[in-house]
Amino acid sequence: MAARSTIYEVARRSGVSTATVSRVMSDGAGFSAATRERVLAAAAELGWVPSGPARGLAVRRNGIVGVLFHDLDTSGEAEEESPLYVDEVIRGVERTASSVGDAVLIAATRGASGRELAYSVAGKVDGLVVLARSLADRDVQALARSLPIVVLAHRASRTGLDSVGADNRGGARSVVAHLLQVHGFTDVVFIGGPARSPDSMERFAGFRDALREAGLPVPRTPHAEGGFTEAGGARAMRGLLAHRPPPQAVVCGNDEMAIGALGVLGEARLRVPGDVAVTGFDDIASARHVRPALTTVRQPMRELGEQAVRLLLDRVKDPDGQRRSVVLPTHLLIRRSCGCQGRTARSGRDAS
């Protein structure tokens, strides 16, 4: 592998100046067809790839948007937090970024080491979308001073930045209302995700909304905590069963925990939905493959990523425009695990 060649070599080889090479490469005008051919030929012969950094320095734009997300320890242990969610968001980001010719820089923060990485990434991109819990609020604020940032799944109010999120609260409220109204349950428990997850908190709030509206007692905290993982959901379910009679329904903060709960209920010889109903949140692929198929709330993960990039690109163009905050609707997906046969309803609301 030869060393990277530069615009100077291309210029010399094709007998023109670097300015002309640059013009040719940027499809600009101001050169003859013959010149163009010579330049292109020289470039091809040398296998020249223009330096992104050099160009970025010159035009003050890198053509890169960054995504910061949270990942568990690199230790390779069993507990994996819902990679599917993040992956879908990233996919959305990638699609809309590449539709305008931008590439996507991704970086996962893991505890303390994340701060450094975040700053490093910030220096390389034109803008940053920051997922929940990937970076401390004060660092987000600090970075926001020098580049456009949109936060995703944060409690928007706290940052004052452009933000996008899903209607977690409304979605949770609608599954729970379904459980209470259609199935007439009165003994319903909630298995939450990580305590500080905004998503988990909002979903629990929706859970409480539904109970309150039904005139049932409203718990102050989730009945158990499963860290958004399948193993965690299983553990939480086991804990629940150890301390009390089985509830009529268990509402899980996400699908993986619901799947974990399903497994434990099966081992305990409890029928789902016959003995206890189960619901999830997100609608990951496994939700419809698991048996019974999981009643859940779909959140538009990919669209979240897409919207985030749209806001970001707009912000890059207009750094001082008005702040925007969009919340995407969620949809109730009724399958078997709640006791229904498979209808579908909708819920959620649009945004500002």
Next chain:
Amino acid sequence: MAARSTIYEVARRSGVSTATVSRVMSDGAGFSAATRERVLAAAAELGWVPSGPARGLAVRRNGIVGVLFHDLDTSGEAEEESPLYVDEVIRGVERTASSVGDAVLIAATRGASGRELAYSVAGKVDGLVVLARSLADRDVQALARSLPIVVLAHRASRTGLDSVGADNRGGARSVVAHLLQVHGFTDVVFIGGPARSPDSMERFAGFRDALREAGLPVPRTPHAEGGFTEAGGARAMRGLLAHRPPPQAVVCGNDEMAIGALGVLGEARLRVPGDVAVTGFDDIASARHVRPALTTVRQPMRELGEQAVRLLLDRVKDPDGQRRSVVLPTHLLIRRSCGCQGRTARSGRDAS
């Protein structure tokens, strides 16, 4: 959002030269504690984030590794090619890249537009891992002239570059051998992925190996083609059933197609594994959630990404070192869909 500040402003504000600021930021030596404090304070006040491109230009290293993969059209249509595989690979790449402080630039190619994107990405990274079918061979070769590249899931021999892949052939051979030897099947069909997919071709080769070794007739081409998607697998299965009596077993090129086939068999009132056995490949999450749980071959997707980056980083350090090619072992995962009750066996081989 203020404009990005520069090292000059930090230098002026802290009353030192840019050289000193640079030294402080790079944890180097050669400055007093007091100076260090002043510089850090000034940097914090200004919210300064060093410019990645500028630094990259100066040190000739960006701290970015790129990943090029293939994605279907952005049209948002139904058919999604196994995102899970790519996501896992990317995750592996991200983990080992970030373990050395590098960030990851991802870009999906979609048909023709991909070429341009690929060249643009190549200019921004220190090295590139190129997944199968994301870029034409000649372009890979061209890019390889100016930066380190490792190909993933290519037929290594064709490129002459560092490469990593999984033992697809051995894995496929082992499931099929299981079907033939343990279950005594003689009428087994293969549903392949995209015709030009190296992975699919290798798996089909393994399928043929097993038949040949068992003294059974060996087909020249897959019995059907399902494009690696769930919908495609369903379509392929339907086609098969329309033209012939149900086979004893259907071996699918990947898990999503197997899941699609499972659905169609159910609709056709054929029992799995009672009437026909089904196997997959990859071991995606849904494979163990679907009923019956899918007998499949696990390929170490994340490790593929990790290995790729290791080779890449080594290559960056030693551009002229010897070419390396690693093939990771695959594992047979026996579950229910083949007719067993859930044992587990292994298969595969290591590499050079």
Next chain:
DNA sequence: TTGTAGGCGTTATCAT
């Protein structure tokens, strides 16, 4: 149509 030259923000080499 084409060339010259300054600037983009850092790092690194010499001096001091």
Next chain:
DNA sequence: ATGATAACGCCTACAA
């Protein structure tokens, strides 16, 4: 311990 200053590779007026 600190400061000038020349790269790094490209773009873009400004000239010609």
